[in-house]
Amino acid sequence: MASLIGDPIERELVTLHERLKHDYRGETSASIPTLEHADHRLFGLAVCTPDGYVSAAGDADVEFSVQSISKAFTYALALSDRGLESVHEHVGAEPSGEAFSAISLEEETGRPDNPMINAGALVTCALVTGADAHEKYERIHALMEACAGRSLGFDETVYEEEQGASDRNRALAHFMRSAGSLTDEVDPTMEVYLKQCSVLVSTRDLAVMGATLATGGINPLTGDRVFSGTVARHVLTVMATCGMYDYSGEWLLTVGTPAKSGVSGGLITASPGQFGMGLFSPKLDARGNSVRGVAASQDLADRYELHALTLPGGNLPVVRESEERWPEYGAGVVAVQGDLVFASMRGVLSAIEDVLESSDRVLVLDLDRVTRVHQVGERILQGAIDRLEEHDHEVVIVDGARRGIVSGAVEVESLDEAREWCAAR
Template identity: 45%
Template sequence: MSFQANVSAEAISVRQSAERLRILSVLNDLHLKYKSLQDGRVADYIPQLAKVPPDLFGICIATVDGQIFEVGDYDYLFTIQSISKPFVYGLALEDHGRDYVRTRVGVEPTGDAFNSIIKLDERSKRPHNPLVNAGAIAMTSIIKGTDPTDKLNRLLDLFQRYTGHSIFADMSVFMSERTTGHRNRAIAHLMLNFGMIDGNVDEALDLYFQQCSLMVSCRDLAVMGATLANRGVNPLTGERAIAAEYVRDILSVMFTCGLYDYAGEWAYRVGLPAKSGVGGGLLAVVPGRFGIGVFSPRLDERGNSIRAIRVCEGIVQEFGAHIF
């Protein structure tokens, strides 16, 4: 309903340069402002995670027209952890369609902490949503493939489409999670008990641990977010990573369930679809505009990167990106 006057291409170019400078300046300011913030603790539930240098700090914005803005340790590789969940959910939607997937997982937030005791919706025989561990394992367990290797390759392809380059796993993190992931193993057996998943539990868990141990940079997260912001097409490569019709599904659950029991606060203060991981990453999406990737490994007690949350708040304030 709004109308804008014609403008010359030259004027646009000038304006774009100014905007580029402003974005870079905002990111630099935020990086400087929060670099001194050393609250929180690096995740240490497996030794491999505890080894990450705690001071690392990178910020990246990737726009839907393919521009990249980055500052700090933007290319340091860390494990994607839970940030993989919404993307695998999207693949499950592509593999099986919305109707079937909805029989295996709900879309309701739980209000629970990330490390809460197992909580399953026994009535509906579904995990609450695809971003809690139970739901994520259920999604991983239905990814199509002829055998475990094929399924893993399909996941690697998926993340390659989203990031624009090959993706690798941190094998020591994988082995470590596989050995110590007793809670996830408990969740899987309990879902088996309730008929929420079927098939080979050990294979599904292996694939899930592999997916969590994939290595990304915050630049990758920004591009992945930009791909969602761009309705499924990677703005760097022009390749479609996910069918457009399922982008809304992914963004909706990220919005309501993306930050554990901080979800309501996040929706209130930042107001963007997002997902955090205990590796220190945070990915947020400004639909139609850009993706945000932040990396800083010190976590609050909810398992979210402390600096990353502050940076997102800052970006939202500067660019009016809150969804409301």
């Protein structure tokens, strides 16, 4: 951002960091020594926007093991490899309402409830394509690196400690193996799962990884497509309903963005098309979520109306001006602005009908101030233009950026150029 105004997002994060850094509620995870003895004073926040700009505060560059946050990205890889239908033959998509380590399988199918609990994550590890455990883990690690936009390390100590504390997960894997939901052998599946949890990330990394999900699978730093927009949507959907363990429902109610937490104190959240956010603080609440991370997310959601179901307010009318006619050319002008989404298209179509009622044969559609065209808006607009041309109307699109929003119409850069075109007909 310009040095004159600095980074207002970062200033907000710094203020929030100062307000919450003395909140010492909760306990560090006692699952392994590295997590139990983590410095509880650490607290980092970071936000990454779709243009790749990262704002951060506090200990945003301190690395920690990714733990259960990795589940979201392993799920993305399994979906990319096998497709939704195949994956969901083995793991469901329903909130379990139980702790992350619970034995939560569907009675009829033997499937784990969802891929964000330990049972489901073990199954998705097995579903990742690879000749052996090493190849599967390397592919998961590579995908997380592609989402973060840099090389990510590996904590060998955490991995060794996890191996020594994995009896419950190993028993869970054996149980699912006997139920038929786990297709691979238990030992290689456990190796992949424990290794993926031991990858090192920072809060800044989590913000970029969240932004990769928020932008439909494209890393905003590198511009590389990591996975499809459909996969990103599936992952965000399950994160929204299942990502915060048995706090997921309350999280969706109070914060309202897809999220995934881990017992190291990391938390990732994303808002489609808007941002990815990473938070880190080792002390956890009774459900295994970062106390400061949840508090910071709630604060930001309240102050900036980040909830996914918040009704947008204050939008300008999509039709910028009342219809204008150029009778000397048999033309009518409709000027449009803002976002062309499903809800706004009826107004655009009505304005087009009104301006052509006088038997004008030429429609000049000024889209120069349209900021974004959603797919549904593009399809409805294209259908209207195709229909007009079938009835011998001509259409001129005004768009200074020449974005090619619709096909089959003349495209010019300004209203003056449109008028010249009409005069020359």
